[in-house]
Amino acid sequence: xxxxxxxxxxxxxxxxxxxxxxxxxxxxxxxxxxxxxxxxxxxxxxxxxxxxxxxxxxxxxxxxxxxxxxxxxxxxxxxxxxxxxxxxxxxxxxxxxxxxxxxxxxxxxxxxxxxxxxxxxxxxxxxxxxxxxxxxxxxxxxxxxxxxxxxxxxxxxxxxxxxxxxxxxxxxxxxxxxxxxxxxxxxxxxxxxxxxxxxxxxxxxxxxxxxxxxxxxxxxxxxxxxxxxxxxxxxxxxxxxxxxxxxxxxxxxxxxxxxxxxxxxxxxxxxxxxxxxxxxxxxxxxxxxxxxxxxxxxxxxxxxxxxxxxxxxxxxxxxxxxxxxxxxxxxxxxxxxxxxxxxxxxxxxxxxxxxxxxxxxxxxxxxxxxxxxxxxxxxxxxxxxxxxxxxxxxxxxxxxxxxxxxxxxxxxxxxxxxxxxxxxxxxxxxxxxxxxxxxxxxxxxxxxxxxxxxxxxxxxxxxxxxxxxx
Amino acid sequence: xxxxxxxxxxxxxxxxxxxxxxxxxxxxxxxxxxxxxxxxxxxxxxxxxxxxxxxxxxxxxxxxxxxxxxxxxxxxxxxxxxxxxxxxxxxxxxxxxxxxxxxxxxxxxxxxxxxxxxxxxxxxxxxxxxxxxxxxxxxxxxxxxxxxxxxxxxxxxxxxxxxxxxxxxxxxxxxxxxxxxxxxxxxxxxxxxxxxxxxxxxxxxxxxxxxxxx
Numbered sequence: 001x002x003x004x005x006x007x008x009x010x011x012x013x014x015x016x017x018x019x020x021x022x023x024x025x026x027x028x029x030x031x032x033x034x035x036x037x038x039x040x041x042x043x044x045x046x047x048x049x050x051x052x053x054x055x056x057x058x059x060x061x062x063x064x065x066x067x068x069x070x071x072x073x074x075x076x077x078x079x080x081x082x083x084x085x086x087x088x089x090x091x092x093x094x095x096x097x098x099x100x101x102x103x104x105x106x107x108x109x110x111x112x113x114x115x116x117x118x119x120x121x122x123x124x125x126x127x128x129x130x131x132x133x134x135x136x137x138x139x140x141x142x143x144x145x146x147x148x149x150x151x152x153x154x155x156x157x158x159x160x161x162x163x164x165x166x167x168x169x170x171x172x173x174x175x176x177x178x179x180x181x182x183x184x185x186x187x188x189x190x191x192x193x194x195x196x197x198x199x200x201x202x203x204x205x206x207x208x209x210x211x212x213x214x215x216x217x218x219x220x221x222x223x224x225x226x227x228x229x230x231x232x233x234x235x236x237x238x239x240x241x242x243x244x245x246x247x248x249x250x251x252x253x254x255x256x257x258x259x260x261x262x263x264x265x266x267x268x269x270x271x272x273x274x275x276x277x278x279x280x281x282x283x284x285x286x287x288x289x290x291x292x293x294x295x296x297x298x299x300x301x302x303x304x305x306x307x308x309x310x311x312x313x314x315x316x317x318x319x320x321x322x323x324x325x326x327x328x329x330x331x332x333x334x335x336x337x338x339x340x341x342x343x344x345x346x347x348x349x350x351x352x353x354x355x356x357x358x359x360x361x362x363x364x365x366x367x368x369x370x371x372x373x374x375x376x377x378x379x380x381x382x383x384x385x386x387x388x389x390x391x392x393x394x395x396x397x398x399x400x401x402x403x404x405x406x407x408x409x410x411x412x413x414x415x416x417x418x419x420x421x422x423x424x425x426x427x428x429x430x431x432x433x434x435x436x437x438x439x440x441x442x443x444x445x446x447x448x449x450x451x452x453x454x455x456x457x458x459x460x461x462x463x464x465x466x467x468x469x470x
Numbered sequence: 471x472x473x474x475x476x477x478x479x480x481x482x483x484x485x486x487x488x489x490x491x492x493x494x495x496x497x498x499x500x501x502x503x504x505x506x507x508x509x510x511x512x513x514x515x516x517x518x519x520x521x522x523x524x525x526x527x528x529x530x531x532x533x534x535x536x537x538x539x540x541x542x543x544x545x546x547x548x549x550x551x552x553x554x555x556x557x558x559x560x561x562x563x564x565x566x567x568x569x570x571x572x573x574x575x576x577x578x579x580x581x582x583x584x585x586x587x588x589x590x591x592x593x594x595x596x597x598x599x600x601x602x603x604x605x606x607x608x609x610x611x612x613x614x615x616x617x618x619x620x621x622x623x624x625x626x627x628x629x630x631x632x633x634x635x636x637x638x639x640x641x642x643x644x645x646x647x648x649x650x651x652x653x654x655x656x657x658x659x660x661x662x663x664x665x666x667x668x669x670x671x672x673x674x675x676x677x678x679x680x681x682x683x684x
Binding site: 034035056057058059060063065066068069070072073179199200203204248378379381411412413414415448 | 496592630650
């Protein structure tokens with residue numbers, strides 16, 4: 001691999017994981033940060049490893065001119081967007097590829113991001129390939145009359161299907177990550193919710209387009225992890241189960257593999273459902289000639305039917321639980337999907353195929369967040385004064401929160417504190433280890449009024465018992 | 471009323487200045503267009519449509535951005551060592567020592583006279599759509615508020631919370647932010663004038679008009 005310099009256009013723990021991947025690949029890197037993030041761990045790590053020449057303060061992570069300006073000044077040859085920010089922005093990826101001084105965008109090529117970045121377009125392509133999708137709108141709705149007509153249709157359809165409590169979801173079309181979604185149980189309140197989501201979408205995303213779809217009840221949220229290359233190679237790294245989410249539909253506990261029939265009984269053939277999801281995901285990836293890492297998001301209903309939700313054309317927070325249970329013959333230890341993503345974007349071949357990939361054990365990810373689960377997962381703001389967790393061979397912890405000095409949580413971003421990846425030889429062992437980890441973790445802090453920190457540790461502890469149970 | 475208008479005016483007359491730190495708004499290569507000690511002008515014209523004195527040019531991605539002064543004043547602490555160099559966002563470039571004018575003095579004194587509703591957290595703030603419409607139509611001063619009214623939306627970590635006004639009833643006299651601004655915890659969002667204080671507020675404005683030299 002030629003000597004590349006990667007600009008890490010992100011923050012927090014993902015920036016740290018990308019730095020580690022660059023180090024392991026022997027690549028140089030630079031990082032950016034905003035005023036609010038000056039005390040973040042990713043800045044400290046970069047200063048320690050590369051010095052002040054590798055650290056640039058910018059006005060915003062969301063300003064593409066800032067990223068390209070630093071890329072040019074620092075001589076970066078590639079940009080890793082992490083997740084969020086520019087990771088699924090095809091215009092940014094296109095600009096990187098087509099500018100006078102092209103820069104490699106570490107992700108799929110921009111045409112793929114454009115085509116799959118839109119949930120609506122993904123739905124259309126999936127339908128054309130006979131891949132099951134959720135009934136609902138095929139494009140953003142801007143007209144209240146049109147929205148009400150569709151909502152009425154969806155309610156009627158559910159009644160015809162004999163669904164006891166029909167409901168629909170109203171979503172900000174430009175949203176993501178579980179933000180800007182509300183459920184409507186009666187047509188009478190639809191208009192009120194529609195207007196609220198429309199206003200929210202306009203404020204947060206500058207686009208008031210809204211999507212409406214049938215609300216599936218009693219389902220599990222699953223994912224298929226794919227890794228593809230520019231040489232038309234497609235490999236999957238199995239499935240994940242991300243059903244345990246906050247009330248705002250943000251993931252809190254994830255598990256790989258997606259179901260475990262050895263510990264729970266499912267009302268359907270779990271192995272067949274997982275195989276079908278993988279098969280459908282690969283079918284779509286091959287159709288669009290997908291060429292980097294990506295996640296195919298699914299829901300599986302109690303009757304064992306999978307429905308494709310969307311494709312995330314980026315590395316995901318929870319990628320590592322898939323990597324953790326995957327083994328590639330001839331390679332030592334678990335896979336590092338961020339390293340593979342970088343290699344793939346730089347044009348390398350994968351060096352392995354599906355037959356070289358096997359799976360071992362169960363992995364659980366815990367997202368430690370400063371939030372009050374009893375008050376609707378309300379974010380907590382304040383300063384962390386103590387953060388200690390056990391160091392075990394079966395756990396990896398990614399955090400931007402420094403352990404050696406107080407850390408004030410920036411109010412501009414979600415109060416995520418750490419990602420914990422636990423591995424066990426089977427699901428029972430992984431669950432026990434996850435609970436042991438939580439029990440031994442200590443987080444202290446105070447808010448501006450002197451009240452103690454509120455985190456979701458006890459919620460995570462309770463939820464570990466429920467993983468993979470339908 | 472415990473506020474002594476004479477004391478307030480004396481305080482501002484003894485030090486009628488404010489130093490504005492000029493920071494690079496984003497990354498880029500900086501080229502200064504002013505010198506240490508130079509007098510500069512802020513924007514002017516009926517709609518402030520004429521830009522102030524050109525302070526520096528910040529070039530990023532082949533786009534030269536002309537940064538002009540937003541205040542009248544004198545340039546001090548100019549970082550001549552950065553001329554022609556790449557700077558990061560937030561880099562201090564100079565100070566402008568600005569002499570407060572009548573309107574600014576009035577605003578400062580009003581902040582001490584009005585009931586200020588502060589930002590509870592460092593967050594992004596918006597007026598509720600109903601309030602926003604009235605403010606945009608210039609009807610803020612006819613907007614009565616009372617405890618429990620939904621006036622402002624606080625957007626913190628992308629979650630919206632409607633803030634109910636708490637405080638004495640009155641009219642929404644001054645607004646201290648624009649929709650979408652990020653405010654520090656404790657920064658004023660708006661000021662409410664109690665009906666019985668309206669004559670005093672008018673008196674403040676009148677005295678400054680007659681006693682202050684711009």
